[in-house]
Amino acid sequence: MTTSEELRALRGAVADLMAKHLPDDRAWSELAAMGLLGLLVPEQYGGAGAGPVEVGVVAEELGRVLFAGPYLSTAVLTVNLLAAVDDPGQCAAVLAAITAGTTRVAVAFAEGDSTRPPAQPATSAAGDPERPLLTGEKRFVLDAEDAALLYVLASSAAGPGVFAVDPAGPGVTVRALTTVDQSRRLCDVRFADAPASVVGVPGTGVEAFTAALDRSAVALLGEQAGAARCAMEMARDYAKARYQFGRAIGSFQAVKHMCADMLLEAESAVSAARHVAAVAGSPGWIADLALAQGYCSDAFVFVGATNIQVHGGIGFTWEHPAHRYLRRARSDAQLFGSPPWHRERYLQEIGA
Template structure:
């Protein structure tokens, strides 16, 4: 599979990098992570004008019709910059969900609003302590006089505080199904969760007879959410790889410039080994993420097993690299003022966001028939 970037892809990467230099500086990230929603509406509008929110959406709904590779480029740069915005939930997860649901009316109404930057959307599917779609769905939907209502709760809901719309997995007589819920509806309660990653907001959402509308085919909810999460995972790999690469660069740059005993600390063998290990993990994560994106663009037969293995690898590579760069930085790396800990926080969260590495390894073995 070809992994060399085209001229258009390089131009996309350069444009995103310039935007992030302006809109996602360390100072700006720190400002946004202290807010309730972590959402900069002016930056969001600029992302819409650049076409980033509709990057992979079909052209008929205002999108660019780009593929996994292009979305990977954007997510890789966003991972480097620790972008604090509801991009993954709105521009990655939601379009994948609507594509899997096959509800043309919903897609024609919602996707143009996403592309235009008019609407922030997220998925609410996780329950209890698992970030994977649940086997048993406790949130229930009931239909009375033709109107659906939801009762129950969801957790680990990304960006719910900034969202105007949620797609919720709820059980019905026909089986688990997908419902659209307005976050301003009566009976809904959105509470922020305390997580280690302050740059990616997560929430618990409770529903008490909340009005909803059915999306897609009744009873197909588990398959729809699982498909959406798995396709969105391709983009998450790129974010992890970009974050790992930036963390590695931070450590190597510090090792080159920090002087101790009259010489750069990077000249000491122990530090050299740490930097070499970081380089290996970061570059391998980049290769794995780009390989999987290319595999999905080409619908390669091995794409699902490649994805499962890469999810486990990139998760651990990001954690390792972020933790090791703190070690290279020494005492300053542990301080609140230094950005190294922000990358470790994001790495820890990303490693659990769509399932832990152990889950993906088990899945890889199952796909390989072991």
């Protein structure tokens, strides 16, 4: 088990790297060199075999700077999906390359207007069971533009399954989406008789993707919490430094209340995210996860919006970074399901 001292060292190392403001590709190489892309990868595949607590620490620091690289899609979601499908061949072929930073992988599961895996995917795999052809469309695919491999949820004669597809192969069209958050690269991916290969046990795709999303939500929570805390600190520092009528604006009661509310929401989000990381995989943890996902999503949006209010006119300008945090907050709040969806799931988990 990682000690508190080791976690502090990990947090400091990531924070120092992010403070360098390196270009995405250079930062990606540095993350690989530090072993951070392989945190969740089992040791037999060249990784660290770490757990959700360590990933949560990394995610908090990446969230603080709104890191735009494919850490969540490749180093977290893909690795958790391969753990869920238990396909040694795919693990051997992909995980070492992820750890080394030489490949990027995206997962495609959402359809229609939902960002959750459908129980009966409209995307279908037909033809030779060993080498099927995929037809359909996937939406909101994270980091698909730069991916060298796609894992796709599709229906088949054996039931919904996981299929590996080459995004540069025939029958695959990747289209970047214009979204509110320019640092979160989402795409639509269309398949027209695209060659694919079966991954894992046929018919277990929905369960595998759901399990992967749940385990990966620990990183998303960490990102939301880290970003919310950074936005809160941004507002705090501005309120102390900006003077009006001969006084720091932080001395005005209205601004004090906004900053106090931001502190409460941001610190509560951090507590919720770290709690879920600590109990991940234990009996009944899905209820805690669902409640935290709803709360952290709303808390980040609140802090992001209030940060702009504290900054006043300058906070509404394109040049100031405040709007970027609100944009990321809006994006994160829908990425793995909406806050109302998570709260409904929580009620179902506790039997309400």
